[in-house]
Structure formats: C-alpha cells, structure tokens
Amino acid sequence: KEHGSVFEDLSLLDGRELNLTGEGEPERVSGVGMSASGLKILRARPVLGRVFAPDEDQPGKDQVVVLGHGFWQRRFGGDASVVGRTIQLNDQSHTVIGVLAPTALPWGPSDFVVPIAVPPSDINQRGSHWLQVFGRLKPGETVERAGAEMSAVAARLRPLYPAWKQSWGATLVPLHEQITGKVKPTLLVLFGAVGCVLLIACGNVANLLLAKSASRQKEMAVRAALGASRWRVIRQLLTESVVLSLAGTFLGVLVAFWSVGAIRGLDAVNLPRTQELGLDLRVLGFAVLVSLLAGVAFGLMPALHTVRDGLNDLLKDGARNTGAGSRNRVRSGLIVAEVALSLVL
Numbered sequence: 001k002e003h004g005s006v007f008e009d010l011s012l013l014d015g016r017e018l019n020l021t022g023e024g025e026p027e028r029v030s031g032v033g034m035s036a037s038g039l040k041i042l043r044a045r046p047v048l049g050r051v052f053a054p055d056e057d058q059p060g061k062d063q064v065v066v067l068g069h070g071f072w073q074r075r076f077g078g079d080a081s082v083v084g085r086t087i088q089l090n091d092q093s094h095t096v097i098g099v100l101a102p103t104a105l106p107w108g109p110s111d112f113v114v115p116i117a118v119p120p121s122d123i124n125q126r127g128s129h130w131l132q133v134f135g136r137l138k139p140g141e142t143v144e145r146a147g148a149e150m151s152a153v154a155a156r157l158r159p160l161y162p163a164w165k166q167s168w169g170a171t172l173v174p175l176h177e178q179i180t181g182k183v184k185p186t187l188l189v190l191f192g193a194v195g196c197v198l199l200i201a202c203g204n205v206a207n208l209l210l211a212k213s214a215s216r217q218k219e220m221a222v223r224a225a226l227g228a229s230r231w232r233v234i235r236q237l238l239t240e241s242v243v244l245s246l247a248g249t250f251l252g253v254l255v256a257f258w259s260v261g262a263i264r265g266l267d268a269v270n271l272p273r274t275q276e277l278g279l280d281l282r283v284l285g286f287a288v289l290v291s292l293l294a295g296v297a298f299g300l301m302p303a304l305h306t307v308r309d310g311l312n313d314l315l316k317d318g319a320r321n322t323g324a325g326s327r328n329r330v331r332s333g334l335i336v337a338e339v340a341l342s343l344v345l
Helices: 069-076 143-160 175-180 184-215 217-225 230-264 281-308 324-344
Strands: 007-021 027-034 046-049 064-067 086-089 092-100 112-115 132-137
Touching: 064 069, 069 092, 184 217, 184 230, 184 281, 184 324, 217 230, 230 281
Parallel strands: 027 112, 064 092
Antiparallel strands: 007 027, 007 086, 007 132, 046 092, 064 112, 086 092
C-alpha cells in the first residue's frame, strides 16, 4: 500500500464463521472481515447507520459490526433500532453501527462485516499468507499496469524478508472475474446458440406460413377480386405473422419468469448472488424487438409469394398455380438452412 501508486486504496479480506449468542437462540453466522476502508472501496452504502470509520480496524479499538440486509431482516425482523445495540459474537461484545443494502457486497449476501484488526506481531510474519487483498484502481489505470507495479513491489520486498515464500509473487484478478470466473466467452457462445435456435424457429414458422399460404390462395384471390390491393393483402398477412410472433414472445416471457423463480429456489446451484436473478427490462425489450423483426422478416416472404402468384388467375377453374415451384424452392432452402444451423449447434 505504501509503495504502490495505481490504487485509490487497498483492503484486507477474509471469511469468518462466528457464534451469535445473547439474541434468542444461539446461531452460527457467516460473514467477512475487512479493513476499515473495505466497504468504502466497494462503494457499499448502508440503509441504516454507517460503515467503518478509518481507525476502527486498529487493535484495541471498540469492536463494531455492520449487519447484512438479509440477516438483519431474518434475525432482527428489520428493526431499525438495532443500530447502537450490542450483540455477542464469539462471546465478544460488538456494537452494531449499520445495516448494508441487499446488494452491497459483490460476492453475495453476508450475515455481517467486521473490521480486521491485525496486530503488529502478525504483520511481521511475512511467510504467513492467509489474507486476501482487494483494491480499487485510480481512474485511468489498468489491471496490467497495476499487476506490473505489484510484481515490482513484491520483487523489492522479497530479499528483505527471508521468511517470505520465495516462489510467491503478486497476481491481480478483476473482482468480477474472481467471483464469476471467465464467463464472457461462454456467454457469447450461448448467445450465439440462442441466435441459431431463434433462426431455426423462424425458419420453421416461415415454412409453415408458406404452406398455409398455399391453401389460402383462393381466399386471397377473392379478396383481390373484391377490391383489396396487393399492399392490403400483404399488410393482413404481416399482421398475422407479427401477432403470432408476439404471442410466442409472451409465452417465452412467462416460461422465463417461472424458470428464474425455480433457479432462485435451487439452493444447490453454485452461483453467486443467485437471489438477485430476475428479468431485466433491457433484455425483455431486446426480446420483443427481435420478435417483431422476426415476425416482419419471416412473414414478409409468404406474403410476397401469395400476392405474386397471379391471384386473379387462381379464380379460374382448373388454373395452375404458377408460383408453386418458386414456393417449394424457398421452402427447400429454409429446410437446408435449418439443418445447417442445427449442425452448428
């Protein structure tokens, strides 16, 4: 922290399991310890009270605790008067100074946060590596530059402390990547797969609409004979395809809503912040837009084929459908495209 110049601040971090007593039934609670600056680095805002003062991680200071939102609701019933009360953690008195917002911690909910008070005797144990460190880069700094600087600092310190594990260095990982792993490539592949599934579904629907249009040729011919323009016929067929696509979107949103609820209920799913999963309005807007575009794009083809195939001639008894060959070629092309996309999947 003293030798670096790329961080706004750094904080220690470790996980803790403590016994809560003196407040109803005893309970084993899970939380984290961090430096006094940790919650400010995370921009974690309390819904009640405050976060740690700069000196509250010093040995000998009064012991304080910040409660997690879910734990506060479950154990204390959301009582606002909990701030200022004293609770017993591992038979030591801790004063509650605040309650965090539900999504304050990036790795998910914790029952509590306490400051790490590291005595000088522990700081001097250079060979003991049991704490994690996280920090916030200054504006304009990069992870690569910060990693190079930390490696240089480690190299300068290593010869000064013989107890240092000589093969150890410094590695920086973005906190998002540390929590979720390198999920971006996987998500991009899944996004591409979803796109292929959408195209296959659109191809299927377009094929069905083409087949349906063949059976409606005389109906459309009658409409044209009664005065309907080609644009009027196309507009009707497009409206039907868009309504069909919106109905599919509505059913898909319902399935997504039920699925998200089911995933949140699976305690065995090893995903961080599972309880925060939900339907994002931006994603829903994108889905509706794609559905509208798909309805127009894949409804336009059958509509154009319908009005192009000589509607007036179809009214004559025994008239041959001159557009059947073209329609069959389009349907065959759609089937080929669907098989190709399926093979990619």
